[in-house]
Amino acid sequence: MQIKLLFLLLTTCLSLNTLAQKSQSSILVQGKVVDKSTSKPLDYATIALVNKEDKSILAGGITDSEGTFSIKSPHTNIYIEVSFLGYNTVVINDFKITGSIISLPNIEVQPDQEMLTEVTVTAEKSKTTFELDKRVFNVGKDLTSAGGNALDVLNNVPSVDVNIEGQISLRGNTNVQILINGKPSVMASANTIGTIAADMIEKVEVITNPSAKYDAEGTTGIINIVLKKEDQEGLNGSVTLNVGHPTNRSVGLSLNRRTNKFNLFSQLGVGKRSLLSTYNGETIDRQKTDPKPLFNSGSGGRDEQFYNVILGTDYNINPLNVITLSGHFAYEIEDEYADTHYDRRDANNQSIGASDRNEATEATNPKYQYDLSYKKSFEGNKDRSFTASFVGSYFGKDQSSEYTNTAVFGDFNDLFQRTTNDYSQANYSFQTDYVHPFSKISELESGIKYEINDISNDYELLDQTNNGWVSNPDFTNLFNYDQRVLAAYTTYAYELQKFGLKVGLRIENTNLNTFLQTTGEDNNINYNNVFPSVHSSYKISDELSLQMGYSKRIHRPNMWDLNPFTSISDNLNRRSGNPELQPEFTDVVELSAIQIWGLATLSASLYHSKTDDVVTRVISVQDSLTITKPYNLGTSNNTGLELNASVDPLKWWSIALDGNWVSFSRTGTLESNDFDFSNTSWSSQLTNKFKFPFDIEAEVRVDYQSKVEGVQGISDDRIYADFGVKKKFMKGRAVVNFSVRDVFKSRKYINISDQDTFYRYNERLRGAQQAVLGFSYGFGKGDAMEFSGHKMF
Incomplete structure (x- = not known):
């Protein structure tokens, strides 16, 4: 039975990977992004080409050191979003196509002071949010965990306790399953969990009552440690x-x-x-x-x-x-x-x-x-x-x-x-x-x-x-x-x-x-x-x-x-x-x-x-x-x-x-x-x-x-x-x-x-x-x- 299921798994992977993609004629979108107040070019600004029909992102890229970009789009039914951390997002719907090229004038963006303030406050403070079948502890910059490891972070998480031997309990019970990025890991064993640095952790998911999607192991529930992976361009x-x-x-x-x-x-x-x-x-x-x-x-x-x-x-x-x-x-x-x-x-x-x-x-x-x-x-x-x-x-x-x-x-x-x-x-x-x-x-x-x-x-x-x-x-x-x-x-x-x-x-x-x-x-x-x-x-x-x-x-x-x-x-x-x-x-x-x-x-x-x-x-x-x-x-x-x-x-x-x-x-x-x-x-x-x-x-x-x-x-x-x-x-x-x-x-x-x-x-x-x-x-x-x-x- 196990061999049949594994064969089905591999066959499904191969079949889905070979699905054909629609062929469409492409166009080239190019332009330059500058700071509105200083007229200086902004490098690493994010450009997204968005499908007007289903709002999906068709293509994207970033500006170079001169603030310029050049991106191919699979078709013309799009609008363009320009974003940069701490700046207002600019949406462009009005443009002309000349010979399969959209050449945009300088795109001016200006700082969003309110957004910058919100980002600063959110980043500094750990917060707990709730989803249908779990609680999520978003790790901020807790000072008492600085220079520490995953055990120090877990000691800050509601419902979780770590004793002097590094043993983790959830609501007083040690029969809890530890995951790393949603998967079992040797790094999550009792011998090694304390070797993950605090600054590597983005959030901790506490699942006291897991749904059938998760492994049934762990009578008290699941603690999922999600590590950071930078996504800034x-x-x-x-x-x-x-x-x-x-x-x-x-x-x-x-x-x-x-x-x-x-x-x-x-x-x-x-x-x-x-x-x-x-x-x-x-x-x-x-x-x-x-x-x-x-x-x-x-x-x-x-x-x-x-x-x-x-x-x-x-x-x-x-x-x-x-x-x-x-x-x-x-x-x-x-x-x-x-x-x-x-x-x-x-x-x-x-x-x-x-x-x-x-x-x-x-x-x-x-x-x-x-x-x-x-x-x-x-x-x-x-x-x-x-x-x-x-x-x-x-x-x-x-x-x-x-x-x-x-x-x-x-x-x-x-x-x-x-x-x-x-x-x-x-x-x-x-x-x-x-x-x-x-x-x-x-x-x-x-x-x-x-x-x-x-x-x-x-x-x-x-x-x-x-x-x-x-x-x-x-x-x-x-x-x-x-x-x-x-x-x-x-x-x-x-x-x-x-x-x-x-x-x-x-x-x-x-x-x-x-x-x-x-x-x-x-x-x-x-x-x-x-x-x-x-x-x-x-x-x-x-x-x-x-x-x-x-x-x-x-x-x-x-x-x-x-x-x-x-x-x-x-x-x-x-x-x-x-x-x-x-x-x-x-x-x-x-x-x-x-x-x-x-x-x-x-x-x-x-x-x-x-x-x-x-x-x-x-x-x-x-x-x-x-x-x-x-x-x-x-x-x-x-x-x-x-x-x-x-x-x-x-x-x-x-x-x-x-x-x-x-x-x-x-x-x-x-x-x-x-x-x-x-x-x-x-x-x-x-x-x-x-x-x-x-x-x-x-x-x-x-x-x-x-x-x-x-x-x-x-x-x-x-x-x-x-x-x-x-x-x-x-x-x-x-x-x-x-x-x-x-x-x-x-x-x-x-x-x-x-x-x-x-x-x-x-x-x-x-x-x-x-x-x-x-x-x-x-x-x-x-x-x-x-x-x-x-x-x-």
């Missing part, structure tokens, strides 16, 4: 320099060249940064008759060097056919270290044993992704289109570590270990989408997708003995994970001026094979699922709108969830997967309202989700050894209310407040242990932005997360603040920026598990207070990049 670019503490040095260059046929774009970056951490904890095994607590404390860090290249091009074959080819490559060098002191104590809190552990890790990470897509539009209906795309990506990690455990006194032993880890992940996806509008109010969309995910993890642990370094078979394995997902979907949308409805259905077939070579364990799973979706909207007035949605989602266990092999993070913590895990399934219903009062906006969402076979990581303690393993544990029900408000009380001051309250309950048992519980939690984010004289701006953001109860423990509440300030020069072409994240060093993550059989306390402060000073300069029509202080990929 001519040569544009910008350069950035950054320095920070802890170590944060980088240089970035962005270049873009656009012509009538081609759009060439590139990003280059190189840098170095350090992340520091401190931690402490306590573990008690209550199953012992005389339990003795084990305390640990220490510090560590990670040094990274990174090199990034992004190259791509759009080729406009003709007004109806476009091909896009792009490639990303990154190479990282990592050095990680940690020094931990262990202290065992008796009932009188007296030390009875101590040990020191030193860890040193080196790794190199090559990453790349390539993307080839073809889009065909149809003459006479610009909204009708066919798209075919292929995406390939690879992420590798060649890592080696050395561990030294030195007994200070007591019952601890010396232990010397080495590990090597060779990890590779290759993803490939083939997809076609066809959009067919029946009219201005109804549209059908359908598509097919085939995705391949191949992962290999080769891990070895070596113990030092009298005979030298000897491989430990209990902690050495090769695990292969191969997953194939074949999907087909269709959606139908019907949208009037006040009412809109979108229904959809998606069918997915999953074929998964895992193989643990060390033990010969082989698991094959094949299953089919149907995912319906319904979305509607109703516009009560220009100021008040309502939205409603329902969708069904899936969360498939990943490689680490399924790998039965036991891995060690240190000699007192071990993790293993569970090959018997089943996927989670979630049903979500959501009702939202958006109200606008002049300078103030309020949106509210009431939602409920039910998840079956919840994947839960269960902790057990045996003689101070902590073991973590995932299981399917019952059902969860979450009901939440989310509020997002923004207001501009003064021209120089704007306020944004986001809050989310959730009531949740869990039911489930494991080996006669009851894991039922219920509780509530809430989070909020307050952002203040200020505009001062002399082009100086400042921003202060405060985040709060309440105490959250889990299956086996509690995460303590936390509050932290970020600050940023910037100064513009040369009419915005140059910018100096200074930002401080976690101003008061209060972003601590504290987890407490107080169980009948064990007690664990963990406190970690990682990547704490960071300060970045940056400079950016834009040339051509490029704007200052607002600083790429971290890795792009």
Whole structure:
């Protein structure tokens, strides 16, 4: 069945690409564009030749350094639009044709002061807009994200939270799918999402209730990170320099060249940064008759060097056919270290044993992704289109570590270990989408997708003995994970001026094979699922709108969830997967309202989700050894209310407040242990932005997360603040920026598990207070990049 669908996909691509275009006699349009007030020529002004019948753009181009242009048009039934950033658009309907040539007199354009003011305000402020089945967070120039990465941007997005380990959650749930430019990407994995620079992001789409068009993966929803791709004609670019503490040095260059046929774009970056951490904890095994607590404390860090290249091009074959080819490559060098002191104590809190552990890790990470897509539009209906795309990506990690455990006194032993880890992940996806509008109010969309995910993890642990370094078979394995997902979907949308409805259905077939070579364990799973979706909207007035949605989602266990092999993070913590895990399934219903009062906006969402076979990581303690393993544990029900408000009380001051309250309950048992519980939690984010004289701006953001109860423990509440300030020069072409994240060093993550059989306390402060000073300069029509202080990929 899969082969037949792929054959149909390729046949459709070839057939549509060979559709004949109408042959028409052409004419030549030529002229010159000048500033009305100064009579100086304007280079890089945009010229569009527009069809009078259907308003489609037949051809276009830009003016040269002398302000002149010369463009061919396929026929004469046209009008001419002349536009330039910050100037009023000029429309020309009256012209003469002499010998197949339209020779225009000087076209005078004048600045639009009102437009320039609007552009400046819009560009500086992040805003959230609403569509039928998603919310769009348009990234402005948030000062607290300057010099940061995608994780810093996501921390500004309503409904999204990023914890100290870089784990992303949507409305408190980590089962969320991350996309890059609408597609799955190895760059969006937990290991690499933090390496995308903040200045590379144009917008973030938050889809809490996705339609059938999107992959069903991710029980909470989808976060789609859309990267910038300059579309200004001519040569544009910008350069950035950054320095920070802890170590944060980088240089970035962005270049873009656009012509009538081609759009060439590139990003280059190189840098170095350090992340520091401190931690402490306590573990008690209550199953012992005389339990003795084990305390640990220490510090560590990670040094990274990174090199990034992004190259791509759009080729406009003709007004109806476009091909896009792009490639990303990154190479990282990592050095990680940690020094931990262990202290065992008796009932009188007296030390009875101590040990020191030193860890040193080196790794190199090559990453790349390539993307080839073809889009065909149809003459006479610009909204009708066919798209075919292929995406390939690879992420590798060649890592080696050395561990030294030195007994200070007591019952601890010396232990010397080495590990090597060779990890590779290759993803490939083939997809076609066809959009067919029946009219201005109804549209059908359908598509097919085939995705391949191949992962290999080769891990070895070596113990030092009298005979030298000897491989430990209990902690050495090769695990292969191969997953194939074949999907087909269709959606139908019907949208009037006040009412809109979108229904959809998606069918997915999953074929998964895992193989643990060390033990010969082989698991094959094949299953089919149907995912319906319904979305509607109703516009009560220009100021008040309502939205409603329902969708069904899936969360498939990943490689680490399924790998039965036991891995060690240190000699007192071990993790293993569970090959018997089943996927989670979630049903979500959501009702939202958006109200606008002049300078103030309020949106509210009431939602409920039910998840079956919840994947839960269960902790057990045996003689101070902590073991973590995932299981399917019952059902969860979450009901939440989310509020997002923004207001501009003064021209120089704007306020944004986001809050989310959730009531949740869990039911489930494991080996006669009851894991039922219920509780509530809430989070909020307050952002203040200020505009001062002399082009100086400042921003202060405060985040709060309440105490959250889990299956086996509690995460303590936390509050932290970020600050940023910037100064513009040369009419915005140059910018100096200074930002401080976690101003008061209060972003601590504290987890407490107080169980009948064990007690664990963990406190970690990682990547704490960071300060970045940056400079950016834009040339051509490029704007200052607002600083790429971290890795792009």
